Amino acid sequence: MNSAPRPRSSSDPIAIFSLSELQEDSGACVLINDVQIAVFYLPKETPPLYALHNWDPLGKANVLYRGIVGDINGELVVASPLYKQHYSLGTGRCLEDEATRVPTYEISLEGDSVIVTLNPRRHAA
Numbered sequence: 001m002n003s004a005p006r007p008r009s010s011s012d013p014i015a016i017f018s019l020s021e022l023q024e025d026s027g028a029c030v031l032i033n034d035v036q037i038a039v040f041y042l043p044k045e046t047p048p049l050y051a052l053h054n055w056d057p058l059g060k061a062n063v064l065y066r067g068i069v070g071d072i073n074g075e076l077v078v079a080s081p082l083y084k085q086h087y088s089l090g091t092g093r094c095l096e097d098e099a100t101r102v103p104t105y106e107i108s109l110e111g112d113s114v115i116v117t118l119n120p121r122r123h124a125a
Contacts, residue, residue, distance in 0.1 A: 013106075015113040022114065027065035027078065029054055032118055037105060038065035038078070039114065040089055045076060050089035051107040051116050056080045057100055064102070 016030045022041040030037050036054035054062045059082030067078040070086075072095060077086040086095040087102055094100040103120035 011117060011119045013108075013115045013117050015110075016116050017114040018112045019109060019114060020112065025069060027067065027069070029062075029065040030116070032116070035118060036062045036065075037116060037118075038067075039107065039116070040065075040069055040078065042069060042076065042089075047107075049107045049109060049114060050076070051105040052078075052087065052089065052092050053102045053104075053120075055102060056082055056085075056087075057102065058085055058094070058097065059083050 014032060017028065017039065022028055022039065024041060024043050026041065028039045030039060037051050038054040040050040042048055052064065054064050056063050059080055061082060063081050064078055064087065066081045069076065069078050072086055076089040077095065078089060079086050085097065088095065092102040092104040106117040106121060108115045
């Protein structure tokens with residue numbers, strides 16, 4: 001797990017990885033201000049980077065970065081390695097339990113730097 005330098009505030013963008021540090025079609029984890037963020041690099045998708053909270057609320061553990069990524073009915077997901085629930089990489093919604101979701105975060109690529117903002121994204125219910 002990469003421990004990134006602390007941003008000035010939770011809304012400050014921060015470089016967390018260089019793209020070369022990420023494995024294609026897999027997850028990695030970074031700790032920012034005591035929050036674990038699961039980062040997924042899917043180079044054949046648009047966008048190619050996704051970030052969501054690493055906490056699996058049903059399995060009650062920080063494990064989502066270890067999950068298997070895939071596609072269910074056109075929606076990119078990660079399957080929790082614990083009980084295999086599927087979480088949308090775009091919205092954090094659990095496909096098996098509509099009341100459950102994990103926060104997602106803004107993530108982008110600037111040159112070779114992977115940039116994330118700790119403010120959770122807002123998604124329509």
